[in-house]
Amino acid sequence: MSNAVYDIITSTHLNYHQKLNNLCHEAENTLNVLELPEKFKYFYEYGALCDMNEGNAPYRPRYVMVDFEKFVRQGSKFLRIDPPKNLDELLWALEVLYTYIPSITTKPVYLGNIDLLIDPFLEGMTDEEILPRLERFLGFCDRVIANAYSHANIGPKATRAGRLLLQLEAKLQLEVPNLSLKYDPDITPDDFAEQAILCSLKCGNPAICNHKAHKDTYSFDYGISSCYNILPLRGGAYTLSRLVLPRLAKMAKSVDDFMDNLLPEACQALGEYMNARVSFLVEKSGFFQSDFLAQEGLVERERFVGMYGIAGLCDCVNLLLADKGQRYGNSKEADDLADRIMTYVQNFVANFPAKYSEIAGGHFLLHAQAGLATDEGVTSGVRIVVGDEPANLLDHLRHSARFHRFFPTGCSDIFPFDSTAERNPAALLDIVKGAFQIGDKYCAFYGADGDMVRITGYLVKKSDLEKYDRGEVVLQDNVINGSSNYKLNRLQDRKVQSV
């Protein structure tokens, strides 16, 4: 331990806040307070089960989805903030609150449906009065939060605030906030959706979320946090842990051994581990008992879920069928096996009793986990590995729809486009409409020639990756994760969609 601490303290590659976060992590990991199931330890050794480096002693939920509308209505006693009466007061109040929202990253991962929060305060103001204020607000997110897991939502309806935010996004080229448009063709007008798509080709933001597919996930409204987690508002996720399927596949003697022995054991062990983690957080950590967010009703314990993640379905199937040369995304046999694996996991999760999971009917919910910085040979969630993407984008989207269906709490694809697409955002919108109609849940576009690149679901600038790789200190936290992920997953080789 002491070496790790010494290395953090003396690093010339981390900024002050990054050092502080890493030191916190080391301190937390001096404890061993979770009752870990033996089988979990066993699979953990092989890397087949993964705790996402959440730390040994959870003292805050992984993702907190503050009910910002409620905050705007009631203000906060703890923060001594009255309900805002004008745009300046609103933006200031949000900025203050943001700095007090905990998460696994130490920064807020959900910033609210910001267009709907802002829009009521724009009456009587000109664009010239509004734009510099919104620019400073976005600048606060980018420079002070400085963490690209921080996610703001817009839509599904078009608002003046939404349009102005998109206008600024395209101009400012910011990694933070990460931005998603909740899109529903019955609610979102085409011109607004086209503005969003054109914006994404220019700066990577926003990604497009299938609102119809997600709006009834919970008995309460949802928000999108971090790398596309669909979570209940005024709640969030206690934890996200995952099955790393290819590492489990490496332990298997055969497909049957994988399906009949390893997968059931690993699923059970992960469920038990997550229950141990959630129990400590709820019963011992004091978060839900003492944090002002809980005390003031901005979050409610009953609206939290545990996210049961899977990663690397593609690599898992490719390993299991290596002797036959059948590959996920390109072979019926491979895709059918993938479907069988996911069907098993889905049934397991639907039946496994999860503690403190009222909002999800007493169970965990499946999530297609998009990756860790250190993942090698583990493709995000159920995505097709880079290099194996189908030649026809429509085939790719059909494949995605088949596997997105398993995941209520987030599953996504990322597509870089060449610059031709900018001429006709309506065409990309047609593709999105088709994709969502057949069940795709989420897609993100970016311009292949631009500086911005989407890693697992967050944005970084290629120029920042180069800077960090030269040994320089960087402002944005995600550059550190992005640097290794970009290389390990060969993201520079993603198939550029040319249309």
Added chain:
Amino acid sequence: MLTAPINKILPYSVVDGPGNRVAIFVQKCNIHCAYCHNPETQNLCSGCGACVEGCPAGALKMEQGRVVWDEKLCCGCDRCIKVCPNHASPKVTPMTAQQVFAKVCESIPFIRGITVSGGECGLYPEFLMELFRLAHTKGLSCLMDSNGTIDLSRYPELMEICDGVMLDVKSWKEETFRQLTGSGNEVVKKNLKYLADSEKLTEVRIVCLPGMVDAEDCILGISRTLSGEQIRRLPLKLIRFRHFGVKGALENHPSPDLAYMQGLEALARAQGFEKILIL
């Protein structure tokens, strides 16, 4: 069964009309533009066999005086197209409207329509009618991408079910047009007016190449031919000549610079065009 020779079907295209569309390229053209970027679509295969010998994938063979192409073996290197002395391609399949429609259906629900390009699609009016009728059963809009040299007013039934025509106005002066294409442009001008008046003119394109194309005269000529309101609503695409795919005298010719294109844009704007796109 009525067929048309089909060169290629793109399952999705963002550059062939509004929104995302299946683009269908028919083989054969009635003119021969010097700047044609897919000259291999101009003629039907003459069966000379020049391409067969060197095919690296063995996908071409002679059978009863005709070149036969095996799509499954084809590696897509396009060598056959490069060596063809006849501005043709062996990779052309005669297809019925029904067969083309089956390919179109594979792209539903990701598309809003189809565009038939070429070659010159106006050479196959009956095929188009059949295809468009089928496409309309799926709610797809149907566009023609045409060089305008076939008098479309002679096909009122086709124009009734065609949702719009993307029209090339390649040059305005008869002599310039003839030099560029080997044919006259009286019919193009007639089509321009006819399509605009019958509200079937989806867009007008000019490929811009100073010295070869009188783009300025085109802009002025179009604006004199149509009403102010028609001009205001008409999308005008000013396309920079690019040498990619071009065979013959222009195959290494440079593209016009942006300043020239912006000059054209300003001229068009002065004539009342509002929807101008430089490509």
